[in-house]
Amino acid sequence: MSSLAVPVDTPSLLGVTIRRSTVVGKFFLVYSTVMSGFFGVILAVVSASAFSTSFPVILPIFGVAGSMGALSVFSSDRVKGTLEYFLAYGITARRLFTNVLIAAVVLVSIIVAVAVGVGVGLYVARGHSLSEDLLVRLGLYAIPMTYASASFATIVCMYWTALSSPRTGMNSPIGIAPIIGILPPVGVLVVASVLEATGAVSSFGVDVVAVLAMVGVAVTSLLLLAVSGRLLRSERLLSPA
Amino acid sequence: MLSLNQAGTKPVVEDRPPPGGTGVFCRSVSSGYLGSEVLRDISFSIEEPAVYVVLGPNGAGKTTLFRTLAGVLRPYRGEVRIGGIPVDQPASRHHLHYLSHLDGMPEGLTVREALEVYAQVEGANSTDVDRVLGLLEIRELADHFLSQLSAGQRKRASIGRIFLRDREIYLLDEPTANLDPKVAREIRTLILELARDKVILYSSHNLFEAREIGRYVLAIKGGRIEHFGRIEDLRGSRFVVGVRVLAPSEALADWPREGEYYTRELAGPDEVPALLRDLEARGVRIRELREMGNPLEDLFA
Numbered sequence: 001m002s003s004l005a006v007p008v009d010t011p012s013l014l015g016v017t018i019r020r021s022t023v024v025g026k027f028f029l030v031y032s033t034v035m036s037g038f039f040g041v042i043l044a045v046v047s048a049s050a051f052s053t054s055f056p057v058i059l060p061i062f063g064v065a066g067s068m069g070a071l072s073v074f075s076s077d078r079v080k081g082t083l084e085y086f087l088a089y090g091i092t093a094r095r096l097f098t099n100v101l102i103a104a105v106v107l108v109s110i111i112v113a114v115a116v117g118v119g120v121g122l123y124v125a126r127g128h129s130l131s132e133d134l135l136v137r138l139g140l141y142a143i144p145m146t147y148a149s150a151s152f153a154t155i156v157c158m159y160w161t162a163l164s165s166p167r168t169g170m171n172s173p174i175g176i177a178p179i180i181g182i183l184p185p186v187g188v189l190v191v192a193s194v195l196e197a198t199g200a201v202s203s204f205g206v207d208v209v210a211v212l213a214m215v216g217v218a219v220t221s222l223l224l225l226a227v228s229g230r231l232l233r234s235e236r237l238l239s240p241a
Numbered sequence: 242m243l244s245l246n247q248a249g250t251k252p253v254v255e256d257r258p259p260p261g262g263t264g265v266f267c268r269s270v271s272s273g274y275l276g277s278e279v280l281r282d283i284s285f286s287i288e289e290p291a292v293y294v295v296l297g298p299n300g301a302g303k304t305t306l307f308r309t310l311a312g313v314l315r316p317y318r319g320e321v322r323i324g325g326i327p328v329d330q331p332a333s334r335h336h337l338h339y340l341s342h343l344d345g346m347p348e349g350l351t352v353r354e355a356l357e358v359y360a361q362v363e364g365a366n367s368t369d370v371d372r373v374l375g376l377l378e379i380r381e382l383a384d385h386f387l388s389q390l391s392a393g394q395r396k397r398a399s400i401g402r403i404f405l406r407d408r409e410i411y412l413l414d415e416p417t418a419n420l421d422p423k424v425a426r427e428i429r430t431l432i433l434e435l436a437r438d439k440v441i442l443y444s445s446h447n448l449f450e451a452r453e454i455g456r457y458v459l460a461i462k463g464g465r466i467e468h469f470g471r472i473e474d475l476r477g478s479r480f481v482v483g484v485r486v487l488a489p490s491e492a493l494a495d496w497p498r499e500g501e502y503y504t505r506e507l508a509g510p511d512e513v514p515a516l517l518r519d520l521e522a523r524g525v526r527i528r529e530l531r532e533m534g535n536p537l538e539d540l541f542a
Contacts, residue, residue: 010331010362011361011362013358013361013362016347016350016354016358016361019349019350020347020348020349020350021349023349023350024348024349073347073348073349076348077347077348080343080344080345080346080348081341081342081343081344081345082345082346082347082348084308084313084341084343084345085339085341085345085359085362086362087312087313088311088312088313088334088339088341089334089339089362089363090312090331090334091362233315234313234314234315235274235275235313235314235315238308238313238314239341239343
């Protein structure tokens with residue numbers, strides 16, 4: 001047995017959290033990656049305008065669904081006493097939250113890389129030009145909103161998991177997380193449709209509203225992460241005695 | 242403050258941490274969940290290396306006590322020191338191992354990978370993981386995903402983490418729960434080997450297990466310490482044996498019955514051989530003889 005020497009520092013556990021998230025959430029990850037790539041191909045084949053208008057809406061939805069593995073790890077760790085073990089060895093609640101959030105971001109990155117790579121690649125291969133409008137929608141809204149929505153769903157549902165009794169099924173935070181995650185992009189879609197229909201703002205104005213909404217969701221997620229250590233005492237992360 | 246004198250024979254009163262700065266020290270500790278007290282004004286001090294069995298019925302506060310000692314729950318009042326260091330200081334964690342009542346295994350990994358995560362947390366290495374896999378005889382499970390294991394196998398693998406590194410203090414919350422008797426006995430044997438020079442707090446609601454492994458007992462009821470002393474003190478309170486027979490016997494006609502067992506109260510285990518000889522001489526064909534009385538029932542009634 002090793003000696004009584006004191007460890008220098010607590011490990012970050014980030015790498016293993018990411019790996020576990022991909023293993024635990026592999027169904028969600030594969031399904032979301034395949035489906036987002038599939039829709040990217042279909043839209044690119046149909047028409048340039050279909051791709052330009054629909055792909056930025058679809059991407060965040062599959063991004064949220066594909067990130068569920070990270071939240072599943074958090075929920076499982078709470079129920080099975082793994083969070084309790086980490087807390088007992090000096091790993092803070094905030095670090096645990098941060099690891100899960102970064103794992104969700106990594107999962108989203110896989111989906112975004114495949115979907116955008118396949119979709120935009122085929123779009124260009126079919127002779128369509130990358131318009132400024134499409135680049136703005138992808139670069140300033142769709143891709144950042146995919147990250148923001150998945151982060152929002154993950155952090156809100158981590159809070160919810162910590163504040164509620166452990167439960168399973170569709171009524172659990174994991175079951176409802178996809179709905180929470182797609183609320184921001186769907187909300188933006190509804191608002192944008194109303195604004196465009198009423199002619200209240202220009203097309204550029206709609207894009208600005210969408211970007212502002214994305215920034216709001218991202219900032220909210222980061223704020224929730226920043227105060228997680230203060231708002232959630234470690235006893236909230238324990239399994240029932 | 243409940244403590245034990247140097248010979249470890251009876252509780253004595255102390256109100257300051259042990260001068261050597263070792264062991265577990267609790268003074269007037271109240272703790273619980275979300276403002277609701279579960280432990281109430283608990284005080285005790287432990288220094289002598291031994292197995293201290295924390296006994297109590299369900300809901301007595303055993304798990305809350307372990308969580309408080311491990312620093313997972315912050316006490317509402319009072320002082321906790323581990324190895325002489327206040328439990329709210331991170332350095333105190335390096336003096337103890339904590340095994341919660343759940344297996345705490347990280348899903349999505351194999352047994353080896355899970356132990357490597359524990360090793361990372363505790364500053365151990367791959368060599369230690371290999372040694373623990375051998376020690377617990379789970380090498381054949383090393384590359385199995387945790388989701389493929391039975392509850393007993395998971396528990397066995399999770400116990401491995403307390404053998405990764407040497408510590409002074411071990412907090413083991415029902416470590417043999419959900420294990421079959423053979424494996425449970427093997428785990429207890431390993432823990433007893435550890436206990437030669439360690440302070441081990443071992444929770445259980447099973448007095449028979451407590452007697453097998455413990456030298457001292459710390460009994461909790463309603464969040465308070467009901468008894469702290471040598472386990473023999475509990476044994477002496479009442480000793481009842483039950484005899485199950487292969488065929489009815491006139492010799493037992495006046496013995497009280499508890500289900501299939503004819504019962505008799507003895508002064509202690511030393512009287513059992515004489516009782517057996519007497520029954521055999523009277524032609525009683527014994528199928529089983531076991532201890533019936535559970536002093537916990539008296540303690541927690």
